[in-house]
Amino acid sequence: MTPDLLKQGAQRVAHKLEKVSTDTASGGRDASYGRVHTAGEVDVSHGRILYLEDVSVSFDGFKAINKLSLDIAPGELRCIIGPNGAGKTTMMDIITGKTRPDEGQVFFGSTIDLLSHNEPEIAQLGIGRKFQKPTVFEQLSVFENLELALKTPKGVKASMFFKLDSVQSDRLAEVIHTIHLADSVLTQAGNLSHGQKQWLEIGMLLMQDPKLLLLDEPVAGMTDHETERTAELFLSLKGKHSLMVVEHDMGFIKTISDIVTVLCDGSVLAQGTLDQVQADERVIEVYLGR
Amino acid sequence: MNPLNHSKIELPGREPLFTGKGWTAFLVALLFVCLCVPLMNLIVPQGHWLHFSDYAVSLVGKIMCYAICALAMDLIWGYTGILSLGHGLFFAIGGYVMGMYLMRQIGTDGNYKSNLPDFMVFLDWKELPWHWTLSDSFVATLLLIVLVPAVVSGVFGYFAFRSRIKGVYFSIITQAMTFAAMLLFFRNETGFGGNNGFTDFKRILDLPLATPNMRMILFVLTGLTLLGFFLMARWLIRSKFGRVLQAIRDAETRVMFSGYSPLPYKLSIWVISAVMCGVAGALYVPQVGIINPGEMSPANSIEIAVWAAVGGRGSLIGPVVGAFLVNGAKSWLTVSAPEVWLYFLGALFIAVTLFLPQGVVGLVQRLKGGRS
Numbered sequence: 001m002t003p004d005l006l007k008q009g010a011q012r013v014a015h016k017l018e019k020v021s022t023d024t025a026s027g028g029r030d031a032s033y034g035r036v037h038t039a040g041e042v043d044v045s046h047g048r049i050l051y052l053e054d055v056s057v058s059f060d061g062f063k064a065i066n067k068l069s070l071d072i073a074p075g076e077l078r079c080i081i082g083p084n085g086a087g088k089t090t091m092m093d094i095i096t097g098k099t100r101p102d103e104g105q106v107f108f109g110s111t112i113d114l115l116s117h118n119e120p121e122i123a124q125l126g127i128g129r130k131f132q133k134p135t136v137f138e139q140l141s142v143f144e145n146l147e148l149a150l151k152t153p154k155g156v157k158a159s160m161f162f163k164l165d166s167v168q169s170d171r172l173a174e175v176i177h178t179i180h181l182a183d184s185v186l187t188q189a190g191n192l193s194h195g196q197k198q199w200l201e202i203g204m205l206l207m208q209d210p211k212l213l214l215l216d217e218p219v220a221g222m223t224d225h226e227t228e229r230t231a232e233l234f235l236s237l238k239g240k241h242s243l244m245v246v247e248h249d250m251g252f253i254k255t256i257s258d259i260v261t262v263l264c265d266g267s268v269l270a271q272g273t274l275d276q277v278q279a280d281e282r283v284i285e286v287y288l289g290r
Numbered sequence: 291m292n293p294l295n296h297s298k299i300e301l302p303g304r305e306p307l308f309t310g311k312g313w314t315a316f317l318v319a320l321l322f323v324c325l326c327v328p329l330m331n332l333i334v335p336q337g338h339w340l341h342f343s344d345y346a347v348s349l350v351g352k353i354m355c356y357a358i359c360a361l362a363m364d365l366i367w368g369y370t371g372i373l374s375l376g377h378g379l380f381f382a383i384g385g386y387v388m389g390m391y392l393m394r395q396i397g398t399d400g401n402y403k404s405n406l407p408d409f410m411v412f413l414d415w416k417e418l419p420w421h422w423t424l425s426d427s428f429v430a431t432l433l434l435i436v437l438v439p440a441v442v443s444g445v446f447g448y449f450a451f452r453s454r455i456k457g458v459y460f461s462i463i464t465q466a467m468t469f470a471a472m473l474l475f476f477r478n479e480t481g482f483g484g485n486n487g488f489t490d491f492k493r494i495l496d497l498p499l500a501t502p503n504m505r506m507i508l509f510v511l512t513g514l515t516l517l518g519f520f521l522m523a524r525w526l527i528r529s530k531f532g533r534v535l536q537a538i539r540d541a542e543t544r545v546m547f548s549g550y551s552p553l554p555y556k557l558s559i560w561v562i563s564a565v566m567c568g569v570a571g572a573l574y575v576p577q578v579g580i581i582n583p584g585e586m587s588p589a590n591s592i593e594i595a596v597w598a599a600v601g602g603r604g605s606l607i608g609p610v611v612g613a614f615l616v617n618g619a620k621s622w623l624t625v626s627a628p629e630v631w632l633y634f635l636g637a638l639f640i641a642v643t644l645f646l647p648q649g650v651v652g653l654v655q656r657l658k659g660g661r662s
Contacts, residue, residue: 119543119547120546120547120549123547123548123549128547129547131543135541135543136541136544137533137536137540137541137544138540139539139540140533140537140540143301147533148530148534148545148548148550151549154551156554156555156558159530159555160526160529163304172301176299185299185300185301204544204548
């Protein structure tokens with residue numbers, strides 16, 4: 001052993017450690033007893049922000065979700081496709097607390113059991129959801145819609161005495177720019193176009209600053225130009241937030257997707273890149289067979 | 291996403307409680323209630339064209355009580371989208387609490403010269419029932435006027451809203467609630483004077499009730515209460531709390547997925563609304579001199595909703611205007627053509643629903659907007 005070799009060896013070790021800590025979500029730490037877990041913080045040290053296992057739910061004997069297992073990594077943008085009735089919306093209902101599964105487990109991070117929380121609690125934990133049909137507060141202005149969605153204490157008393165501070169105003173202004181509604185700050189949400197309402201709802205999700213966004217057909221009814229801008233937005237969110245996007249627009253999915261999951265009859269049929277799943281025999285059969 | 295661009299956006303600031311015009315109107319109303327009416331009734335001699343008659347004082351006083359109810363209805367129906375057809379119950383509860391105190395104030399001046407209220411002597415009761423314990427104290431009465439409607443509505447609302455009962459089902463249940471209470475109060479055993487209720491009041495705070503001065507004091511108090519509640523409602527509605535209520539009305543699921551639990555919001559505005567009705571009832575009873583279970587009849591509660599609808603839901607001044615318009619028409623029609631009144635009321639409700647979804651105030655605003 002020469003001093004040179006020792007030095008090279010030390011560099012190699014340091015480089016490897018650094019690579020592990022930046023490349024993996026857990027920062028190279030493993031699940032050990034000594035790790036501090038902060039209450040209310042989502043624990044993603046296992047590399048998974050959302051974790052569904054063997055989830056089933058049936059409505060009047062119809063199995064809408066059948067032994068569904070799925071997981072999503074922090075910062076991932078996952079696209080979900082599938083024919084009508086595959087259970088895409090029901091899956092989102094289960095994650096957000098709207099529907100209770102008959103069996104199975106749903107975890108947010110590795111410590112938060114979503115099945116023991118209701119809708120408002122899940123929203124406060126950091127899961128935002130956009131509905132298939134744009135749902136905004138039609139009688140309120142764009143500004144008021146976003147202000148309501150802002151991440152603040154959500155109790156009655158807090159709301160009565162709420163006053164927007166400058167940090168929150170800046171955040172609001174930033175989101176209004178992001179969703180291209182700077183010219184319609186005072187417009188009643190009910191008077192916006194369909195595409196603009198979709199944007200506003202996405203903006204409301206951003207105000208919540210969620211860790212995971214569930215987006216149900218976000219570009220439905222948008223013009224090509226608007227769809228393009230939405231794709232840009234989602235790609236810019238990727239990494240900072242985790243996204244789960246349900247869409248039928250294959251062009252849009254092609255632009256944004258890394259991994260695509262195909263749902264059919266309430267469970268995962270195939271998973272991979274868009275090219276991979278499109279080449280899959282079973283997927284072709286499901287889509288063309290109906 | 292260039293941060294420099296952000297400065298271009300004008301974010302709206304907090305809306306003031308009133309605009310300049312609004313404050314002027316508010317002060318005019320305040321002056322009218324506290325100064326003009328007392329002067330025109332007590333000082334200006336009878337027969338003078340400026341004289342405000344005793345009849346008019348009692349009529350306007352009564353209608354102001356109704357206007358408080360209509361305002362309360364607007365908060366829960368117009369702003370939160372929950373139609374209550376049982377608000378007459380809270381009005382009657384407030385009235386009964388006040389009535390019990392006024393009954394005790396009669397002292398031994400009743401027909402039977404007994405210390406007990408006449409109807410108890412008639413039923414051959416020897417002592418006050420337990421729930422009359424606090425009725426001798428004016429302070430306790432004031433507290434109970436607020437507390438009893440709050441507790442009744444709180445318990446009812448908690449279970450109804452927790453079970454996520456909405457829309458027409460909620461309306462029907464509230465209607466059933468007031469009807470059930472009416473049947474209960476009709477019974478003699480419950481100790482509320484049966485179908486005759488309470489009447490023949492003589493004094494309040496040991497002062498005689500049937501004097502021009504006392505009538506005027508009650509009138510001014512009612513007016514101040516109405517104006518006070520109006521300010522409170524205005525403050526609530528323009529706070530973020532008020533916007534959450536409107537959001538619940540428009541898209542409750544989105545409210546939940548934004549992290550708000552709708553239950554405490556609905557419950558608090560429901561209780562506030564019920565308490566307002568209770569206070570209105572307590573002011574109403576000494577002015578009209580009677581309270582009986584008829585106040586809990588389903589028709590009364592529906593009428594409150596009609597006032598709010600006619601005036602205009604979703605604006606605060608609307609229900610007040612509606613209460614004055616409908617009750618003004620009522621007091622005129624029931625004298626000149628009593629058999630027509632109910633048909634008129636029904637036709638009015640249909641017409642407003644079909645042609646004036648925003649009520650009279652909405653119509654005026656539309657006409658104004660069309661002109662400018």
